[in-house]
Amino acid sequence: MKLSVIGAGYVGLITGACLAKLGHEVVFIDVDREKLEAINDRKAPPIYEEGLEELLSQIHIEGSSDYGKIADSDVIFICVDTLADDGGSIFLDNLLSATKQISQVLSKRESYYVIVVKSTLGPGMTEETVIPILEEGGRKAGKDFGVCMCPEFLREGQAVYDFMNPARIVIGEYDSRSGEMLDQLHRSFDAPIMHTSLRTAEMIKLASNGFLATRISFINEIGNICKQLGIDTYEVAQGMGLDSRIGSTFLNAGIGFGGSCLPKDLRILISRAQQVGYQPELLRNVAALNEKQALKPVELLKKHIPLKGATTGILGLAFKPGTDDVRNSRAIKIVQTLLAEGASVKAYDPLAVENFRKLFPNIDYVSREEAMNCDAILILTEWEEFKELDYRGKIVIDGRRIEKAREARIYEGVCW
Numbered sequence: 001m002k003l004s005v006i007g008a009g010y011v012g013l014i015t016g017a018c019l020a021k022l023g024h025e026v027v028f029i030d031v032d033r034e035k036l037e038a039i040n041d042r043k044a045p046p047i048y049e050e051g052l053e054e055l056l057s058q059i060h061i062e063g064s065s066d067y068g069k070i071a072d073s074d075v076i077f078i079c080v081d082t083l084a085d086d087g088g089s090i091f092l093d094n095l096l097s098a099t100k101q102i103s104q105v106l107s108k109r110e111s112y113y114v115i116v117v118k119s120t121l122g123p124g125m126t127e128e129t130v131i132p133i134l135e136e137g138g139r140k141a142g143k144d145f146g147v148c149m150c151p152e153f154l155r156e157g158q159a160v161y162d163f164m165n166p167a168r169i170v171i172g173e174y175d176s177r178s179g180e181m182l183d184q185l186h187r188s189f190d191a192p193i194m195h196t197s198l199r200t201a202e203m204i205k206l207a208s209n210g211f212l213a214t215r216i217s218f219i220n221e222i223g224n225i226c227k228q229l230g231i232d233t234y235e236v237a238q239g240m241g242l243d244s245r246i247g248s249t250f251l252n253a254g255i256g257f258g259g260s261c262l263p264k265d266l267r268i269l270i271s272r273a274q275q276v277g278y279q280p281e282l283l284r285n286v287a288a289l290n291e292k293q294a295l296k297p298v299e300l301l302k303k304h305i306p307l308k309g310a311t312t313g314i315l316g317l318a319f320k321p322g323t324d325d326v327r328n329s330r331a332i333k334i335v336q337t338l339l340a341e342g343a344s345v346k347a348y349d350p351l352a353v354e355n356f357r358k359l360f361p362n363i364d365y366v367s368r369e370e371a372m373n374c375d376a377i378l379i380l381t382e383w384e385e386f387k388e389l390d391y392r393g394k395i396v397i398d399g400r401r402i403e404k405a406r407e408a409r410i411y412e413g414v415c416w
């Protein structure tokens with residue numbers, strides 16, 4: 001099929017590159033010169049993703065800022081960023097401008113095509129915001145073109161694998177003809193395909209991430225209780241996980257969830273609920289507990305050393321291992337608090353230093369050894385390499401369960 005992808009960011013690039021690998025003709029539309037150069041000049045992609053550079057070297061794709069290039073596409077994916085503010089309101093500028101341009105370019109198109117929203121939206125927004133703009137050009141949804149909402153469930157660091165090996169494919173469809181076209185495109189994947197309504201698909205995305213966030217805040221709450229009782233939270237999680245109704249994944253207690261998705265999607269869900277007059281107490285508390293959880297390492301450290309004038313070594317800045325991404329990383333709040341308490345910070349991360357330096361240009365970024373030679377060490381990301389270090393004689397506050405660190409002179413797990 002002839003496919004076009006609007007927005008060559010994280011979701012768009014992975015989606016388009018994987019579909020090109022499956023033999024489809026793919027053109028990317030973006031305004032960002034660096035992204036287009038990475039595509040056309042086969043330069044290293046501006047995002048770190050395992051297997052992506054190799055994948056890009058195996059396919060032929062085109063990048064352009066000219067929307068005219070989508071004119072004869074069978075399927076047009078909208079993959080623009082939909083960031084949300086602290087209140088959970090989505091910034092729609094990218095979506096509105098992309099949708100307007102699609103509508104203009106295709107206003108004279110005779111043959112049928114399908115628009116697929118992949119950006120994360122609040123439930124109802126494809127129907128209420130996207131379709132009316134698409135119809136501004138005079139074409140009618142259902143008659144002249146189809147519309148689908150097909151959420152992505154990609155994990156950072158494993159996105160190429162996740163796209164090629166989905167747990168499920170959700171196709172929210174305006175009508176069955178729209179859904180049929182997208183079904184064809186995904187038929188080669190070994191995964192269940194669920195057809196549903198547009199707004200249900202939007203909700204499945206948000207509810208899935210809301211549930212993952214809830215699991216993490218739940219096990220962190222259990223962890224906070226266990227710590228008071230001298231019980232090992234990870235052993236509790238193991239016992240819980242043996243029940244197939246619970247399962248063992250996403251029960252790693254620690255300093256909470258970060259990244260560009262879980263915190264944002266939780267905010268969008270809470271805000272959308274409030275918009276329709278419902279107070280989502282559970283979800284609000286999931287978010288509130290996650291914020292408080294990030295304060296625990298500093299609280300614990302203060303029990304052992306005065307922070308004013310202390311040097312503190314940070315092991316891990318990325319929001320999780322396997323990525324250079326620091327968006328909503330727990331390390332942000334922890335470093336802020338350490339500095340506010342008068343401590344100095346020496347930070348190490350194998351990949352994320354440059355991204356963290358943009359947020360904290362005035363702390364020291366050091367080698368792993370230098371970070372280890374501080375008055376105290378805080379482990380904030382569970383990079384594999386931290387499982388080999390020599391922690392003997394150290395003061396360690398562990399936010400991510402690095403077993404080897406228990407050999408430290410003083411060792412405290414955040415919630416175990």
Ligand code: UDX
Pocket residue numbers: 152153154155156157209212216249250251252253254255256257258259260261262319320
């Ligand atoms: C997440 C979802 O997993 C993915 O399906 C969705 O499409 C996008 O959001 P991602 O943001 O890449 O993916 O991160 P994920 O691997 O889910 O981890 C999220 C955060 O939760 C990280 O900060 C991680 O450290 C934390 N986490 C994860 C825990 O604290 N405990 C766990 O058991 C699992």
